[in-house]
Amino acid sequence: MRTRAWWSRSIRRDEGSAAVEAAIILPLLIMFLCLALxxxxxxxxxxxxxxxxxxxxREASIHRTAASAQSAAQAAAAESLDDQGIKCASTNVxxxxxxxSVPVGQVATVTATVTCTVNLSDLLLPGVPGARTLTxxxxxxxxxxxxxxD
Structure with missing residues (x-):
């Protein structure tokens, strides 16, 4: 009988430890989930x-002048980002x-650089910057x- 009373007292002492463990582990799991997102x-x-x-x-490469290539490339990048559901805080093309301007008959290339600032602040993770700039x-x-x- 004595051992049974000792056993039941030790069970009562451990009853609150699960709540303490959950209070420690749950915020860590939420933070890990936010980092993964x-x-x-x-x-x-x-x-x-x-x-x-x-x-x-590609859009810039099919135009004949630099001005028309620039405007067409900006429109193509904006349309592509919009079609794919990317909401940039700021965009630069x-x-x-x-x-x-290379003479006809010679191989030439056109290069496009797209810079987009992606918003991360809606994840509500402390310590994570509010946005990340991707290029x-x-x-x-x-x-x-x-x-x-010409």
Whole structure:
């Protein structure tokens, strides 16, 4: 009987330890989940920004003048980001149109760089920056036999 009373007292002492363990582990699990979500958002956004840069470079490579290539590339990048559901806090598209001034018959390229600031603040994770700036560059070949503008 004595051992049974001792046993029942030790069980009562351990009753609150599960709540303490949960109070310690649960915030850590939530923080890990938020970090995994932030990492996933950065990776998927990076892939989608890569695609937008490729679209912008391709669109710029089919235009004859640098001015029309720049405006078409910006429109293509914006449309690509919008179609893929990327909401950038700020977007910058820069085009290297030097390939459009190369004489016909020579191989030339056009380069597009898309910079997008992805918002992470909605994940509500303390210590994580509110946004992350991602940059992607893509190059597209200009048709060497297509007439180029001035």
């Amino acid at each position: 932030a990492g996933g958002r950065i990776v998927t956004s990076g892939a989608k920004i890569d695609s937008a840069a490729e679209d912008a470079a 820069s085009i290297g149109t030097g390939g459009l 992607s560059t893509a190059t597209s070949v200009v048709d060497q036999y297509r007439q180029r503008g």
